[in-house]
Amino acid sequence: MNxxxxxxxxxxxxxxxxxxxxNGQPVLHGIDxxxxxxxxxxIMGPSGSGKTVLLKHVIGLEKPDEGxxxxxxxxxxxxxxxxxxxxxxxxxxxxxxxxxVGENVGLxxxxxxxxxxxxxxxxxxxxxxxxxxxxxxxxxxxxLSGGMKKRVxxxxxxxxxxQLLLYDEPTSELDPLMAxxxxxxxxxxxxxxxxTSIVVTHDRDLAFAVADRIAIIDxxxxxxxxxxxxxxxxxxxxxxRFLSADLKQERKIE
Amino acid sequence: MFQNxxxxxxxxxxxxxxxPATWRQRRKIFDQLFDIGNxxxxxxxxxxxxxxxxxxxxxxxxxxxxxxSNSIGGIVGLSMCKELGPVMMAVLIAGRIGSAIAxxxxxxxxxxxxxxxxxxxxxxxxxxxxxxVLAISVALPTLVVFAIMVGWFGGAxxxxxxRDIGISLEGYFNNLRQVVGFKDVLNGLIKSFVxxxxxxxxxxxxxxxTIGGPRGIGRSVTKAVVNSIVFxxxxxxxxxxxxxxxx
Numbered sequence: 001m002n003x004x005x006x007x008x009x010x011x012x013x014x015x016x017x018x019x020x021x022x023n024g025q026p027v028l029h030g031i032d033x034x035x036x037x038x039x040x041x042x043i044m045g046p047s048g049s050g051k052t053v054l055l056k057h058v059i060g061l062e063k064p065d066e067g068x069x070x071x072x073x074x075x076x077x078x079x080x081x082x083x084x085x086x087x088x089x090x091x092x093x094x095x096x097x098x099x100x101v102g103e104n105v106g107l108x109x110x111x112x113x114x115x116x117x118x119x120x121x122x123x124x125x126x127x128x129x130x131x132x133x134x135x136x137x138x139x140x141x142x143x144l145s146g147g148m149k150k151r152v153x154x155x156x157x158x159x160x161x162x163q164l165l166l167y168d169e170p171t172s173e174l175d176p177l178m179a180x181x182x183x184x185x186x187x188x189x190x191x192x193x194x195x196t197s198i199v200v201t202h203d204r205d206l207a208f209a210v211a212d213r214i215a216i217i218d219x220x221x222x223x224x225x226x227x228x229x230x231x232x233x234x235x236x237x238x239x240x241r242f243l244s245a246d247l248k249q250e251r252k253i254e
Numbered sequence: 255m256f257q258n259x260x261x262x263x264x265x266x267x268x269x270x271x272x273x274p275a276t277w278r279q280r281r282k283i284f285d286q287l288f289d290i291g292n293x294x295x296x297x298x299x300x301x302x303x304x305x306x307x308x309x310x311x312x313x314x315x316x317x318x319x320x321x322x323s324n325s326i327g328g329i330v331g332l333s334m335c336k337e338l339g340p341v342m343m344a345v346l347i348a349g350r351i352g353s354a355i356a357x358x359x360x361x362x363x364x365x366x367x368x369x370x371x372x373x374x375x376x377x378x379x380x381x382x383x384x385x386x387v388l389a390i391s392v393a394l395p396t397l398v399v400f401a402i403m404v405g406w407f408g409g410a411x412x413x414x415x416x417r418d419i420g421i422s423l424e425g426y427f428n429n430l431r432q433v434v435g436f437k438d439v440l441n442g443l444i445k446s447f448v449x450x451x452x453x454x455x456x457x458x459x460x461x462x463x464t465i466g467g468p469r470g471i472g473r474s475v476t477k478a479v480v481n482s483i484v485f486x487x488x489x490x491x492x493x494x495x496x497x498x499x500x501x
Contacts (some may be wrong), residue, residue, distance in 0.1 A: 059373050082375050094370030096362070108374045111381070160374065 010038035010196035011084050011163045013058060017067035020053055020220075027053050029220040030067065035213075040190050040197045042207040045217035046242065051200040052091070054217070055166050058198065059088050071164065087157035088166040093149035095141040095156070101128070102137030105156045127155040131185060147178035154185060158193070165189070167199040171206050183209050204243065208232075216242060258481075261463070266455050268379045269387050275380045276388060282381075286389030290351050294397060297350065298343055302401035305338050306330055306408030314412065314419035323419055327426040328433030330409035335438040336445075339402040341490055344449035347394050348482035352457040355386050356478035359461025360471040368462065378462065387454035394450035395443045402442060406430060437501075445493050452485045 013035040020028040027050045035041040043051050056062040057069050060076045069076045071084050088094075095104045103110070105127055106120040115123065121137075128134060131151040141149055150170060157165055167186065171179035183206050190197050190210075201207055207214055207228075214231045216224040216239050224234045231239065276283070309330050317323050359382055362368050368378050406427075413419050413426045460478035464470050 056369075061369050061372060086373065088370070088373045090366045090370060092366050094366040096367050096370070097365075107376070111374070111376045156370075 009163065009194035010036075011072045012037045013041075013164065013196065013198065014070040014073070015054070015058070015067070016070065018054070018057060018064050018069065019066035020050075020057070020062065021065055027220050028057075028064075031217075031220070031222055033215060033222065033225070035196060035198060037196055038190075038194050039212040040186065040199065040210050042199045042201060042211035042214045043217055044201055044204070044207045044214055044242070046202060049217045050220040051202075051217055052168055055088070055168055055198065055200050058164075059086055059166055084164060085160050085162045086164045086166070087160045087162035089150065089153045089157050089168065089170060091169040091172055093141070093146075093153040095149055095152060097141050099140075100137060101133075101139050101141065101144070101152050104141065104152060105137075105159055107156065108159050123159060124155075127158045128152070130158065131155045132181075146173045147175075147181070150174070150182060151185065154182075154189070158189070161193065162195045165193075165195045165197045167197065167201075169201055169203075170199065171201065171203045179203065179206065182206075186210050218242070258459075262455055262459055265379070265383065265459050265462075266451075269383050269455065272377065272380045272384045275384060279380065279385045279388075282385035283389050286385050287393055289354075290347070290389055290393040291396075293354075294347060294350050294393070295400065298346060298397045298401050299404045301342060301346060302334070302339065302405040303408040305342055305401075306334060306405030306410075307412045309333055309338065309405075310409035310412040310419065311416065314416060314421075318419050318421075323421045324425060324429055325433075326409070326413055326419065326421060327429030327431075330413075330426075331406055331430040331434035332438060334402045334405035334409075335434060335442045336494075337442075337490075339398050339405060340442045340445040340449060341486065343394060343398050343401045344446060344453065344486045345483055347390065347397070347450070348453050348457075348486065349479055351390060351393075352453045352478050352482045353475045355390075355454070355457035356461045356464075356475045357471055359458055360464035360474040363462060363464045364467060364471060383454075383458040383462075386458055387451060390454040391447055391450040394453070395446045398442055398446040399439075402439065441497050444497065445490065448489055448493060449486050452489060453482045456482045456485060 015031050015033040018028050018031040019026065031054060043054060045051050053062060057064055058076065060081060074080050074083065096107070099107065102121070102124050105124045109115050109120045109123065124137060125134070128136065131154050133148060133151055133155065141152070144152065170182050170186065174182065186197060186199065187210050199210065211228055213225065213227055215222050216231065218238045223236050223238045224231055226234065232243065310326060313329050314323065314326050317326055362382070371378050371381055410423055410426050413421045414423050457478040460474040460481070464474040
């Protein structure tokens, strides 16, 4: 495995003319994006707009039908896998249910034999403490709440000391308090480790709280990109509809 | 169908390529071996006891009527070694272990655990497929050895206690010893090894290509069992043809 040096910070990401079809139906329509090193870039859009598929292309879990994804100007491919340290926090957490929390967090190091067992235990404890989950190494994922699973997933991603950290719907299925904790965690980690972060979400509060820049995606196309202020002021109909969507009906109280 | 077969061949090839990682995966292999043995040994023994018994019950009286009751031991012995032991145990393992493999890997696929492995540069073939295929390839031939012996014993019980057959335990085993050789047992073990590899690869393949939610997992489990059994029966014919040349 080719591991990049441990002390480098974020990497740049370029998506060029990315097309993807599933069962003949286009899911991504020629996406073009640039993410700067070290920034928090939020991809926001309604459910089914192609956000997660785009994220999977960035980490190499999907192959483009057309176009390419470049990390530090190098195309993402099986040959370049491992050249940069990438990590992803999945919507469901993606924790291995047959392993304990400690084994999950230390999996990357133990499988690649990067450290001895006692050193792995120390690092696992340190990363869990970083996400506020000290002393839960022996528990199984099935014993954790949704928010705890996501934080364990973040701890597992941190073990890789990533240069690019991808979050897929990090606040979905969480109560507002836990969503705030996760948002703070994303900001803190970005400041602490300096990794580029790409966050996919349909949570407007999260997006505007953490983003350096935001892209709005709709039906597989990017309709707006800019700073949170620029996106707020964007006149595009889809952006206006997405940002102003609110529950207007009030219940009549007798 | 041809796409499926192509994918199976590719997965088999990738599993062979992952073989040097066997020592690193030894803990998972032993865990799988323990699970398979624990889940199947008792059932395998009960099944083969009755298979041996039924075989003796079906053939015994007919042979006895023709004065050939002395050859029952050889018939039961050979049938258990060469055909019924390997095939019935393979069908049992396809149902009991193949389904469990497809369900486990299928749910790992659906709940993004396999994706998580890939993002950590952990090869799912080395981590998930290799330990299961190797464990099943060791476990099934071992179970077949048990099944053959228990099957012989089942046949012996029926021959001894059934009045229509009327052959002594000693007579039964004497004939079995005369007819059945080590080569016949080896024949069954070779078959069971090939069946085991096919069950492992087919079940892992179905698990890895699972899509959708719980319904997708259910579909994969069904396909894993059905495809494994179809493969076992087709392979059985061709293996029998090949092994007959060495008799």
